[in-house]
Amino acid sequence: MGLLSSVPDPEIPALSVVELGIVRAVHLDPPEVHITPTYSGCPATLAIEAAIRRCLDDHGLESFSIRTVLSPAWTTDWITTEGRQKLRAYGIAPPDPGKPVACPQCGSTHTEEVSRFGSTPCKAQWRCLECLEPFDRFKCH
Amino acid sequence: MTEAVLSTDQLTQYLLRLGDDSLVLGQRLSEWCGHAPSIELDLSLANVALDLIGQATLLLNAAGEAEGQGRDADALAFGRDVMSFRNCLLVEQPNGDFGQTIARQFLFSSYQFALFRHLTASSNTAVAEICAKAVKETEYHLQLASDWVVRLGDGTDESRERLVAGFDWHWRFVGEMFEDDALSEAVAAADIGVLPSTLKSEFDSRLEAVFNDAGLEIPELPRSITGGREGHHSEHLGHLLAVMQHIPRTYPGAVW
Structure with a gap:
């Protein structure tokens, strides 16, 4: 989670994907990062996934998969x-x-x-x- | 009570109905991009379109998974012909002027909001999760459309006349959204879907409240035109699909 705090949101780079509440959880067994999209059609969702993938790979965490979780639905309360x-x-x-x-x-x-x-x-x-x-x-x- | 079991085909068809509504209206609304009366409206209509296309992607991917033939949302959106689309007739209607677009948006978002609210309790996990996400977006679309119905209806003579004309175009397509058929009865019995007719009273009270604020009268509704759910569409859908599908069909499998 701390590592992903360095991944900026592509639209609002002042904030990380963790601060925006997009990264919901990091599981070790199986190694998975759970992310939740802000809006169904948010075009940044794919860019965010790619940025998280890059960050994980750069730190030797290729084994982690990224799973998109829709429920519970993202809310601004999570910022x-x-x-x-x-x-x-x-x-x-x-x-x-x-x-x-x-x-x-x-x-x-x-x-x-x-x-x-x-x-x-x-x-x-x-x-x-x-x-x-x-x-x-x-x-x- | 015996648990009703839904066939794979019934679930696929139901998800196509849900997904095609969002897809076709999303595509239709995106025609406003760069043409809306003001930059704010341009952004609003394009963002509503974006939400709808996002919902369509999720719903059509779920339809493809239910179908089990390896088709994803793109294959379903770009690879089907007009008779295979299961959207209601309202969403394929032409944009007309801004008044006509707002009338359509208000009617559809009122229906979709009531629908998605119910579907958040669906026994199908994919349906419940997608709708829990989408209902928040749809509520916002409904607020936007309601604001504009009031603003245009309670505005100038011209804005009211155009809005009323916009509603007059669309009234005949309202009945179809609330029509029950064998498929909707089957999905409702399986607790996956909802009987459209049960959403009508919520729709009616919203219509009444917003029309009241706008100083408009609800006319006697004309006889409904139906058929979209079975693939019998107006001529407008073919033109919309031609625009939407032409690139992926000309260059199948092309990637950026």
Whole structure:
């Protein structure tokens, strides 16, 4: 698990696939890494699998297979606390269900949704009404 | 109670129905890419399409596994002819204008959300797991479509007229989604699937609530046109498949 913390997400390289909650488990017997896709059609899923494969191979762990596990379904609740801080620092408002959406630039909660979808399936477009910066928000999912 | 046993062919056919709905609508929606009224809508429609195609990949792979002939999702998507597709007629309808697309999306996502919610309890592990993943995406599609039904319906005269015209195109295809037949009765008896007719009341109450918010009236629904589940499609599906299948059929087995 510690090793895979060095594998960045291809779309949000500030975060590792572990911090995003994509890597669910590492089993030794049989040697398997369990991953779960964020969205059914997320095109990054294949890139993530390839990156994990490369990381394992680079460390002599060719015997590990990668298994995609659909259930339980991935949820933004699995993004780690550190991952959330990194998202904010990267300019993406992390998913906090029930809380007002704060601008990752100035911290104001005087914000509005521009569009339910953003640059990737996992994000929505928002705008800060204080500093007027547009920003991505990780959708609560 | 005797446990109903489903044949391999019945399970395959049911998974094809589920997968083809998502595949055909995903392909249809992707025609908007680069053409939507605004960049935000372009992204929204393309992302909904992406979710649907992702669901289709999972469902058609499961169909191929159930079939046991070595066909995967790509083989099923690109290698079947129009009469072998099992999607409902609604999803193959042309995009029309944005109002017509939103009307179709609202009707389909309302149905699919109710369906997937039930299928998360399927006795078939693959169906249950795929739907547990997909239902969250579908809920979001439904929210997006509902927002737009309200926005267009409660907007300008033109936006309302276009939306109403969009719904008028699609009403005749609503009945098919909730029609029971021998296959749906068999999958429901095996606790793998659900009888479509049992989803209708949930669909109706959502339709009523959103139409109420949008200030629209639900008209008397016309007689349903059916046949998609048996492979009898409108002329629109053939054109859609021609676009979707032409590259893999021209260069079979080609890889990047």
